[in-house]
Amino acid sequence: MNQQALWDAFYKKQSWQRETTSLPKGSCTGKRILELGCGNGKTLRAILAQEPRAVVAVDFSAQALKQAQETIKDKRVTFVQAEVFALPHELGKFDSILCYYLLNNLSLKEQKKFFSFLNSFLTSSGTLFIEDYAKGDYRENKKSLFKRTFLTKAALTQVLQNYQSTITEHAFTPYKKASATRKIIRAIATQQWFSN
Numbered sequence: 524m525n526q527q528a529l530w531d532a533f534y535k536k537q538s539w540q541r542e543t544t545s546l547p548k549g550s551c552t553g554k555r556i557l558e559l560g561c562g563n564g565k566t567l568r569a570i571l572a573q574e575p576r577a578v579v580a581v582d583f584s585a586q587a588l589k590q591a592q593e594t595i596k597d598k599r600v601t602f603v604q605a606e607v608f609a610l611p612h613e614l615g616k617f618d619s620i621l622c623y624y625l626l627n628n629l630s631l632k633e634q635k636k637f638f639s640f641l642n643s644f645l646t647s648s649g650t651l652f653i654e655d656y657a658k659g660d661y662r663e664n665k666k667s668l669f670k671r672t673f674l675t676k677a678a679l680t681q682v683l684q685n686y687q688s689t690i691t692e693h694a695f696t697p698y699k700k701a702s703a704t705r706k707i708i709r710a711i712a713t714q715q716w717f718s719n
């Protein structure tokens with residue numbers, strides 16, 4: 524089964540219910556936003572709470588988008604089913620692009636390619652907001668059919684080499700079970716030497 528089919532199968536059975544709480548304050552307010560890998564809308568709900576001007580929410584899973592569209596009915600949102608490497612250029616430019624737990628689905632090589640491709644979708648003063656699993660997260664030892672890349676600060680710095688970025692790692696221990704550690708990585712990045 525390819526990754527898209529795996530995600531469709533996942534969303535047929537389950538979904539995330541809670542809303543993302545880690546979105547930096549004001550990161551979306553009054554802005555045109557692109558959310559990549561929006562899933563069933565966990566982060567999208569947090570984006571909308573910040574009163575953006577408009578949001579394009581992208582995922583390659585039809586099942587994820589179906590769930591998101593059933594619960595999020597907001598005129599500011601346009602849902603697009605697309606593979607992140609095949610985003611149509613007609614989408615235009617965005618003030619902020621959010622990738623929440625999307626990168627772990629791409630290899631480091633793919634991530635590098637992805638961020639140079641993403642440049643053309645950011646306004647010259649636009650900002651990228653990233654959150655994902657970090658190396659050492661308890662999921663690393665779990666078997667999964669999903670492609671999984673657990674990030675380090677050094678790897679993400681490399682991946683974002685054409686951006687000016689602030690990268691932070693966060694560990695939550697104990698997490699759920701006393702033995703588990705939840706480790707995540709966040710980045711806020713702006714373009715370094717590309718101009719529109």
Ligand SMILES: C[S@@+](CC[C@H](N)C(=O)[O-])C[C@H]1O[C@@H](n2cnc3c(N)ncnc32)[C@H](O)[C@@H]1O
Pocket residue numbers: 526530539543559560561562563564565566581582583584587605606607608622623624625628
């Ligand atoms: C872990 S979920 C994150 C969902 C959401 N961003 C959140 O914060 O809850 C990852 C999502 O990325 C989507 N995805 C993975 N690889 C993708 C790709 N190459 N193109 C488009 N969507 C992708 C999956 O379908 C899934 O919905």
